[in-house]
Amino acid sequence: MSITATLIGQLITFAILVWFIGKYLWVPMTRMMDDRKKRIADGLAAAERGIHEQELAEQKAAQHIKEAKEQAAEILAQAQKRAAEIIDEAKIDAKTEGERLITAANAEIEQEVNRAKETLRAQVVDITVAAAGKIIKKEIDAKAHGELLQDVVGQI
Amino acid sequence: MSSSIANEANDLTAVEYIQHHLHNNSIGDGGFWVINLDTLFYSWLLAGVLMYIAWKMGKSMTADTPSGGQNVLEAIVEFVQQQIKDIFPGSNPLIGPLALTIFMWVFLMNAMDLLPVDLLPSLGQLVGIHYMRVVPTTDLSTTFALAISVFALIIFYNIKIKGPIGYLKMFLFHPFGKYLIPVNIIMTSIEEIAKPVSLGLRLFGNMFAGELIFMLIALLGGASLLGLLPQIALGTVWAIFHILVISLQAFIFMLLTIVYLGLAHQDMEEEH
Numbered sequence: 001m002s003i004t005a006t007l008i009g010q011l012i013t014f015a016i017l018v019w020f021i022g023k024y025l026w027v028p029m030t031r032m033m034d035d036r037k038k039r040i041a042d043g044l045a046a047a048e049r050g051i052h053e054q055e056l057a058e059q060k061a062a063q064h065i066k067e068a069k070e071q072a073a074e075i076l077a078q079a080q081k082r083a084a085e086i087i088d089e090a091k092i093d094a095k096t097e098g099e100r101l102i103t104a105a106n107a108e109i110e111q112e113v114n115r116a117k118e119t120l121r122a123q124v125v126d127i128t129v130a131a132a133g134k135i136i137k138k139e140i141d142a143k144a145h146g147e148l149l150q151d152v153v154g155q156i
Numbered sequence: 157m158s159s160s161i162a163n164e165a166n167d168l169t170a171v172e173y174i175q176h177h178l179h180n181n182s183i184g185d186g187g188f189w190v191i192n193l194d195t196l197f198y199s200w201l202l203a204g205v206l207m208y209i210a211w212k213m214g215k216s217m218t219a220d221t222p223s224g225g226q227n228v229l230e231a232i233v234e235f236v237q238q239q240i241k242d243i244f245p246g247s248n249p250l251i252g253p254l255a256l257t258i259f260m261w262v263f264l265m266n267a268m269d270l271l272p273v274d275l276l277p278s279l280g281q282l283v284g285i286h287y288m289r290v291v292p293t294t295d296l297s298t299t300f301a302l303a304i305s306v307f308a309l310i311i312f313y314n315i316k317i318k319g320p321i322g323y324l325k326m327f328l329f330h331p332f333g334k335y336l337i338p339v340n341i342i343m344t345s346i347e348e349i350a351k352p353v354s355l356g357l358r359l360f361g362n363m364f365a366g367e368l369i370f371m372l373i374a375l376l377g378g379a380s381l382l383g384l385l386p387q388i389a390l391g392t393v394w395a396i397f398h399i400l401v402i403s404l405q406a407f408i409f410m411l412l413t414i415v416y417l418g419l420a421h422q423d424m425e426e427e428h
Binding site: 002003004005006007008009010011013014015016017018019020021022024025026027028029030032033035036039 | 182184188189190191192195196199200203206207209210211213214215217219229230233234237249250252253254256257260261292295296297298300301302304305
């Protein structure tokens with residue numbers, strides 16, 4: 001029960017054992033565990049990132065939908081506006097056309113009236129000449145009194 | 157079970173039985189130059205077991221699907237790593253393997269104590285080996301081999317980190333400042349030398365006492381048939397308690413190694 005030369009053997013054994021366990025167990029195992037830790041951390045970070053990206057995508061999608069809705073509403077409004085414009089244009093066209101037709105009709109009527117007046121005048125001259133001839137029993141020379149007659153007719 | 161020698165060889169008294177059990181199987185001519193074959197054999201056997209496990213595990217381990225054995229080793233390694241992280245300042249590539257080796261080797265050597273005290277010596281007698289002590293840590297040579305290794309590392313890292321002059325300053329000006337240099341030298345020397353001595357003696361004392369109590373318990377059944385019952389009862393209780401002791405001693409040795417080397421790694425300027 002004392003310290004003996006066994007100590008030297010134990011010292012060497014211990015040194016070899018420390019070296020061996022360090023080389024074959026501690027170093028590879030701690031490295032492996034560190035790698036695994038890192039991988040787990042990376043995986044968790046990736047999952048986190050995925051969730052974040054999904055959120056972003058959802059936001060983007062919502063944004064897109066909102067924009068699409070806005071565009072649709074805009075297009076609808078434009079279409080309605082355009083429709084109203086078309087209707088207005090049609091109304092204006094119709095009105096112009098109507099006015100034009102009325103004007104044309106009026107002009108025609110006037111023309112007809114003038115023509116009727118002319119006809120009437122000619123007939124009045126004829127009738128007047130015939131009536132005057134009967135009254136004075138004398139033939140009135142249409143050529144001789146033409147000027148006078150024209151004056152009379154002009155006054156009618 | 158454990159008292160076969162006492163029963164078979166009735167000429168052995170209790171004292172002789174214990175003396176027989178405390179006798180190393182050694183070669184050499186006394187004094188320092190003695191080799192305890194049994195101590196070396198069992199410590200080498202256990203070192204071999206450790207090396208085999210380490211080599212096999214180091215080769216077959218996978219990160220994704222750890223097997224049962226790998227999980228156990230990982231738990232131990234992680235436990236040791238945590239202790240180092242908590243106590244040890246900075247990093248040192250040696251401290252991890254050192255602490256792990258101390259923990260596992262000391263634990264295994266201590267665990268030899270849990271075998272029935274007479275089992276292996278009796279088997280040895282059958283093949284003509286008369287003396288055998290199966291617990292290497294009940295041999296001062298083993299515990300002091302570990303303690304001296306740690307002590308050498310303490311000095312080495314003290315000089316490496318603090319520098320020779322810084323290490324000398326620690327002896328001169330610690331703990332009382334520059335006006336009590338002689339006292340400081342004595343105090344610090346005692347402090348430093350107490351480290352390996354306490355390390356080695358604590359482990360030795362615990363394991364030696366545990367072994368001795370196992371022997372005393374074994375003697376109970378040898379004394380009379382009536383003693384068989386208390387032998388079984390006490391043996392069971394003491395063995396269960398001893399599971400705690402062997403783990404605790406291995407843990408304490410590892411922890412103090414980390415603490416001492418941690419102190420060696422601290423700069424004096426940081427300390428104050």
